[in-house]
Amino acid sequence: MSDQVLATDTLATPANSLLDPLASAWQQADELGIELIPTPLDKQPSAYIQTSWSDKTWGLINQVFVKAVQASDSLAVHLRWRCDTPVRNIHDINVYADACALMFPASSGNAAVSSLNPDLPQSMGSESSPVNLWYWRAGAVAPLIGEAKGIGTVTRESDANGLQASGLWQAEEWQVVLMGPMPGLMGGDTLPVAFAVWAGSHAERAGIKSFTPTFCDLRLSTPAGDAG
Amino acid sequence: MSSTSTSTRHPSGAVEAQNQFAMVFDLNKCLGCQTCSIACKTQWTRGQGRDAMWWNIVNTLPGKGTPRDAFSLGGGYADGEPLAGELPGRKDWGEAWDYAHERVFYRSGDADTQWNQPDNYLKPMQRDGSAPHWGPNWEEDMGGGEYPHSYFFYLPLVCMNCAKPACLEACPRDSIYRRQEDGIVLIDEDRCHGYRFCMEACPYKRIYFNEERVIAQKCISCYPRLEAGVAPACVRQCPGRMRHVGFLNDPESHIHKLVNQWRVALPLRPDFEVAPRVYYVPPSLPTAFNEAGEFDESRSRFPIEQLEDLFGPEVGAALSTIEAERQKVADGGTSALMDILIAHNWQDLLGPFTKDPGAMARPTADKTRA
Numbered sequence: 091m092s093d094q095v096l097a098t099d100t101l102a103t104p105a106n107s108l109l110d111p112l113a114s115a116w117q118q119a120d121e122l123g124i125e126l127i128p129t130p131l132d133k134q135p136s137a138y139i140q141t142s143w144s145d146k147t148w149g150l151i152n153q154v155f156v157k158a159v160q161a162s163d164s165l166a167v168h169l170r171w172r173c174d175t176p177v178r179n180i181h182d183i184n185v186y187a188d189a190c191a192l193m194f195p196a197s198s199g200n201a202a203v204s205s206l207n208p209d210l211p212q213s214m215g216s217e218s219s220p221v222n223l224w225y226w227r228a229g230a231v232a233p234l235i236g237e238a239k240g241i242g243t244v245t246r247e248s249d250a251n252g253l254q255a256s257g258l259w260q261a262e263e264w265q266v267v268l269m270g271p272m273p274g275l276m277g278g279d280t281l282p283v284a285f286a287v288w289a290g291s292h293a294e295r296a297g298i299k300s301f302t303p304t305f306c307d308l309r310l311s312t313p314a315g316d317a318g
Numbered sequence: 319m320s321s322t323s324t325s326t327r328h329p330s331g332a333v334e335a336q337n338q339f340a341m342v343f344d345l346n347k348c349l350g351c352q353t354c355s356i357a358c359k360t361q362w363t364r365g366q367g368r369d370a371m372w373w374n375i376v377n378t379l380p381g382k383g384t385p386r387d388a389f390s391l392g393g394g395y396a397d398g399e400p401l402a403g404e405l406p407g408r409k410d411w412g413e414a415w416d417y418a419h420e421r422v423f424y425r426s427g428d429a430d431t432q433w434n435q436p437d438n439y440l441k442p443m444q445r446d447g448s449a450p451h452w453g454p455n456w457e458e459d460m461g462g463g464e465y466p467h468s469y470f471f472y473l474p475l476v477c478m479n480c481a482k483p484a485c486l487e488a489c490p491r492d493s494i495y496r497r498q499e500d501g502i503v504l505i506d507e508d509r510c511h512g513y514r515f516c517m518e519a520c521p522y523k524r525i526y527f528n529e530e531r532v533i534a535q536k537c538i539s540c541y542p543r544l545e546a547g548v549a550p551a552c553v554r555q556c557p558g559r560m561r562h563v564g565f566l567n568d569p570e571s572h573i574h575k576l577v578n579q580w581r582v583a584l585p586l587r588p589d590f591e592v593a594p595r596v597y598y599v600p601p602s603l604p605t606a607f608n609e610a611g612e613f614d615e616s617r618s619r620f621p622i623e624q625l626e627d628l629f630g631p632e633v634g635a636a637l638s639t640i641e642a643e644r645q646k647v648a649d650g651g652t653s654a655l656m657d658i659l660i661a662h663n664w665q666d667l668l669g670p671f672t673k674d675p676g677a678m679a680r681p682t683a684d685k686t687r688a
Contacts, residue, residue, distance in 0.1 A: 138488035138519050142402035183514075183527045184405040242491045244511070296490050296513040 108159060108166040109256045111265035116168050119157040124285055126152050126300035133212065134297050135242045149300040150289035154190070158283075158308055164252075165272035167192060167224075168265065169285070176259045177290030179229025186290040188259075189227040190266055193284040195305070196220040196237065211284035212303050214238040224268045226255040228290070233268060241297065281308040335501030338481070338566040338595055339539060340573045341553070342583040343474055344659055345601040346640075347560035350376055350458070350472035354552035354561070358476075361540070361551045367530030369414035372454045373537035374552045376474045380624065381457035383473075385411040385523055394484050394521030394590030403518030408445075411526070412453030415442035462624075466611075469620040471601040474561075476552065477524050477537035478586075478594030479503050488519035500565070501595060502539045510534055521590040547673035554668070554675070559661040564669030566595060571669055572658050573597075580655050582636045584629040599659065600625055600633045602640055 107113045128149025134140050157168040169190055177187045195206055196219070207219055215221035215238045223236040223244065233255035238244040253270035275281065282305035288294040358374040377383045385391075385406045393403030417440040425438075444450050461470025483503045486494040493509035494516060496502070505516070505525075512532035517525045525536040540550035548554075553561040564571030566578075576583035576599065583597035601620070608614040618625075618637075625633045643653040661667050 135490040136488050136515065138400040138402075138484065138515055139490060141400045142515075142518065180512075180529060180532060182407045183411060183517075183529070184407050244491070246511075296511070296515070 108161060108269055109254055109267050111168060111170075111256060111258045111267050115159065116157055116267075119159055119168070121155050121157045121170075124154050124156055124302060124306060126154055126285065126287060126302060129297050129299055129301055130212075133241060139297070143298060148289075148292055148294050148298045150292045150294065151287040151300045154285055154287055154300075156285070156306075160272075160275050161269075163271055163273040163275075164269055165275060165281070166267060166269035167283075168267050169287075170263055170265045171287055172263045173259065173289065173291075174262050175291040176264065177228060178259065181229075184293075186288070186293050186295045187228040187230070188264060188290040189225065189288040189295075190264075190268075191226070191286045192224040192268060193286070193305075194222045194224075195282055196222050206282060206305060208304050211301060211305060214241045214243065216240055224253055224255075224270055226257060226266050226268055228257055228259075228264075233270075235270070282306070283308050334498070335481070335496060336498055337500050337568075339479060339500040339502055339544065340564065340566040340577070340595040340597065341476070342562040342573055342576045342597045342599060344560040344562075344599040345471050345473065346599060346659070347558045348376065348472040348474060349558045350378065351557065352376055352455070353555050353557055354474060355454075357551040357555040358537070362538070367528040368526075368535065370408070370412065371526040371528075371535065372412075373524075373526070373535075374474065374476050375454050376472050377455050378458050378461055378470050379473045379628070380462040380470065381460060383523075384454045384456070384475075386452045386456070388523040389521065389587060391518075391523060392521070393519045393523070394587075394592050395482070396589075396591065398591070400484060400487065400519065401521075403521070405514060405517055408529075409450065410452050412456070413444050413450065415444060415450060415453070417442055463619065466607055467619060469603055469618075471603060471620070473586075473598075474552075475522060475524060476596060477503065477539060478522060478592070478596045479539060481593035481595060482591065484519040484521060484590075484592050485516035485525060488515040489513070490515065497541075500541075500544070502541055502544075504538060504541070505534055505536060507531075507533050507535070521587065521592060522594075543675060543678070544671060546678050547671055548675045548678060549668040549671035551675075553671075559664060559667060562658075562661075562667050562669070563671060568669075572666070573669070575654075575658060580639060580658075581632065582639050582655065584632060584636060586628060588630045598629060599640070600629050600636055602637055602644075 108115055131140055131143060151171050155170040159166045173188060177185060180187050193211055195210060210219055210221060217239050220237055220239045223238060225234040225236060232250050233253050234246045235251050235253050236244050236246045255266065255268045257264060257266040284302045284305050286299050286301040288299045355372055355374050355376060363371040363373060375384050383389060391404045392401050394401055422438060422440055442450055461468055463469045479502050483496065486496060486503060491509055491511060493506050495504060495506060510533040512534065514527060514534060516534055517527060525534050528535050543550060549563055553563050562572040564573040566573050568574055577597050582599050584600060585594045586598055603618050603620040606614045606617045606619045622634060643655040646653045647656050665672050
């Protein structure tokens, strides 16, 4: 999975229109299918979760389709996954909403996937290698930016710091755009990113989810007209 | 409500506390008046997504409790292993019903139309406009048995401040901690992400979900009051004088004497294996009737097996102790146990928390709050 490459395009469109998952700009972008697997049970950080989920299955969503675009100092990522029974918000005490997240190594920049600890997505980062997170949940007022240094250590920023998101469910699939500041990206750079998706209809939340156990290599294509 | 207290969490789930704040509820004196529930609600659960929460509730037993089937929804432990729990939906917890006060009290119109409407009463309505079919203490006073053999008692419930808290162990983020200074178990609202594993894991189903903030919340043992030397609101306001508070490890406390010395204060559902620190003096209920309709003083109207299910095998001995001590006084003697339980002096119920809440420093009044 680590040698899957997500080609990104630099498109001459106003940044905000990219928030619309149906925007024409997205129709022109290359899309890649990413396989997702359930998180391992033995890494769930409480005996209660390990016991209560031992006879259940999770990781309902086994594939996500991704497009990524760089615009100004922002990165916009479009995710699409099949979902027959959407949960659009937390409308009851025992209801869990659909959600997705992106994980970036905190010290990404020009880091190549091969130089990263391959266990980072499985361990949610580490003390020496924290990860940044962009998190979208259906029905939530705003997306969340977070950081993690290991399983169970996610801290969410109170300020979204420019991260925006938009989600749309139609034709039995979710389409979600996450767009946030990611300065310093240039054509030819690679950006490691891992993915997670939660199927709310199956009570998935926290570490009970579908994910990519390793980073995917997001390579930015050279912008048109770039003299550098 | 985060705290700077350090927490100790052992892999086994058992945590250490230097002192143990504990409570004893005397079920012989609970009136089921719900003053405690309202004291708590007035203090903590108005607005901000907490309207439907009853951090303190009093249910009639036998009964399904709050939420419906509360003690049959799993959680806790069996032979040391965590048990999976279920979470019911909002309607089985009980919503914060709307009573259409405006329409009932202020509807305009002439006398004929105003008072002849079929819905001219405080009709509870759920969020979707439908009538409720469950709520807190829904089965009040129904109890068990058939008249004249009917039986019931009132069971108040708060956070048990368990010494082996299933909620703390269940949380994958360590958002629940136990305070070293007094063993009080608290949810760190800054850490909580609303996963609700704790709610499944609590066998007493005492943790609530705040849908507005997407976090779990529960009784906090009025810890800001305790830190100021003031007893919890439910304790101070109980007109039945049935709530004792103090430290379990203080040999002079009512708690220690009732739990460890007299052994009349028992944990609720010890089979949950969470070592709760709220104890109950079991109710000495009316005697049974025999076939001829006469009192059969050899047995209680409340089946002893049901009391054993609730309070464990020691309940019979606890009831015998209470009865023997009561008889001493009836025969003209004295009983230190009866003196404790009667609580001639109300302040004695409060343990070391005897300060008046009126003397507490208060935040600036927020006049914008309803």
